[in-house]
Amino acid sequence: MAKIKIPPVLRASVGGEREVSAGGENVGAVLAELVSAHPATGEQLFSADGELNRYVNVYLNDEDVRVLEGLDTPVGEADTLVILPAMAGGR
């Protein structure tokens, strides 16, 4: 099962945990299992059309999956998904 790191803004939706585990062959499947186990995360992570909320970034280890294969990005057993809010960069 892959690990998922939960940002502070979502922890209340997963019972306060910083990290949870979920199975799935790709990012979409892993997140679907997360939502299934913790339904309150669903409307924060996804919009009505099933796409990732535009203010949510999901990283496979340290790479943004939107620049890889999105929700179809393959996930291995040793991988970690990191969910982060979209923040304005500095400068």
Place this chain on the structure above:
Amino acid sequence: MAVERLRNKPCGGRYGDIVQSIGNTPLVELPGLSPKPGVHIWAKLEGCNPTGSVKDRVARALIEDAEEQGALSPGQRVLEPTSGNTGIALAMICARKGYRLTVVLPDNVTPERKQLLEMYGAEVIASEGAKGSNGAVEKALELAASDSSWYMPYQYGNQANPGAHYNGTAVEITEQLDDVAAFVAGLGTGGTLMGCGRRLKETYSDAVKIVAAEPMPGEPVQGLRSLDEGFIPPIIDLSLLDRKIFVTNADAILFTRKLLREEGLFAGPSSGAVARVAVRIAEELDEGNVVFVVADDGWKYLSSGIYTRPLEELTDIDATVWW
């Protein structure tokens, strides 16, 4: 007789005033970072700009574009959200051109940034540090909405920002190297990556990979009530990127120290993050040139102790806005 191409543009020359001297920065190979023969890593030294950062290019473009559009009148007040470098660059350029500048700045940036702003004559309004740059943007937009006499260049949404890189930074790179396998820069407003990405893809097609290094915001800075409070700079087009990789503040600082220790390069912490990603990309190549942008030097960060104190003593790494 064929004229030999001048590869080394001197970081010098003669200019009518300091604003005109912006750009034409050196591209320096860092031979110690290369993972294998045939792969060359190059640093574009944007700290050589007059106020010490890549943002001199952007600030000049924002102001001159506004003047050309008739959006900015002599003596008008300029307002901008910034975590430092853009504000400092704008402060210098506004002082030269006769505009009054107000910047909105997170209150947890290093003190040197606030000092430089005030030295150049800018007024500083602090936003809540815990909200990071999101908070500065939010506050600046509120202020601009409340007073129409202010002109806000809004670097996050202004095409003059990437335009400065499309017309400047990237053109220089194509003159300094015959080919580029990868271009790595920090993702802040997105201007460098969008502007350089577009020009480099036009020049080298898909032979060049455009790679973003982004800060992983520490938990104290994330401070959002909901994910809908997030922010994506309007100028960012993710389809221009080939990779987007985050770097923790701790890793950025460690690599910044490596640059100083091993290459003699005194860079700001965002450059350590970018260089770390550049080396990773270089390791995946068999040959080619990897160019990364050193957005600023380390002077503004000396008081933070990131170059000298043990990492475990740096208690505010995650609560500080470094980029």
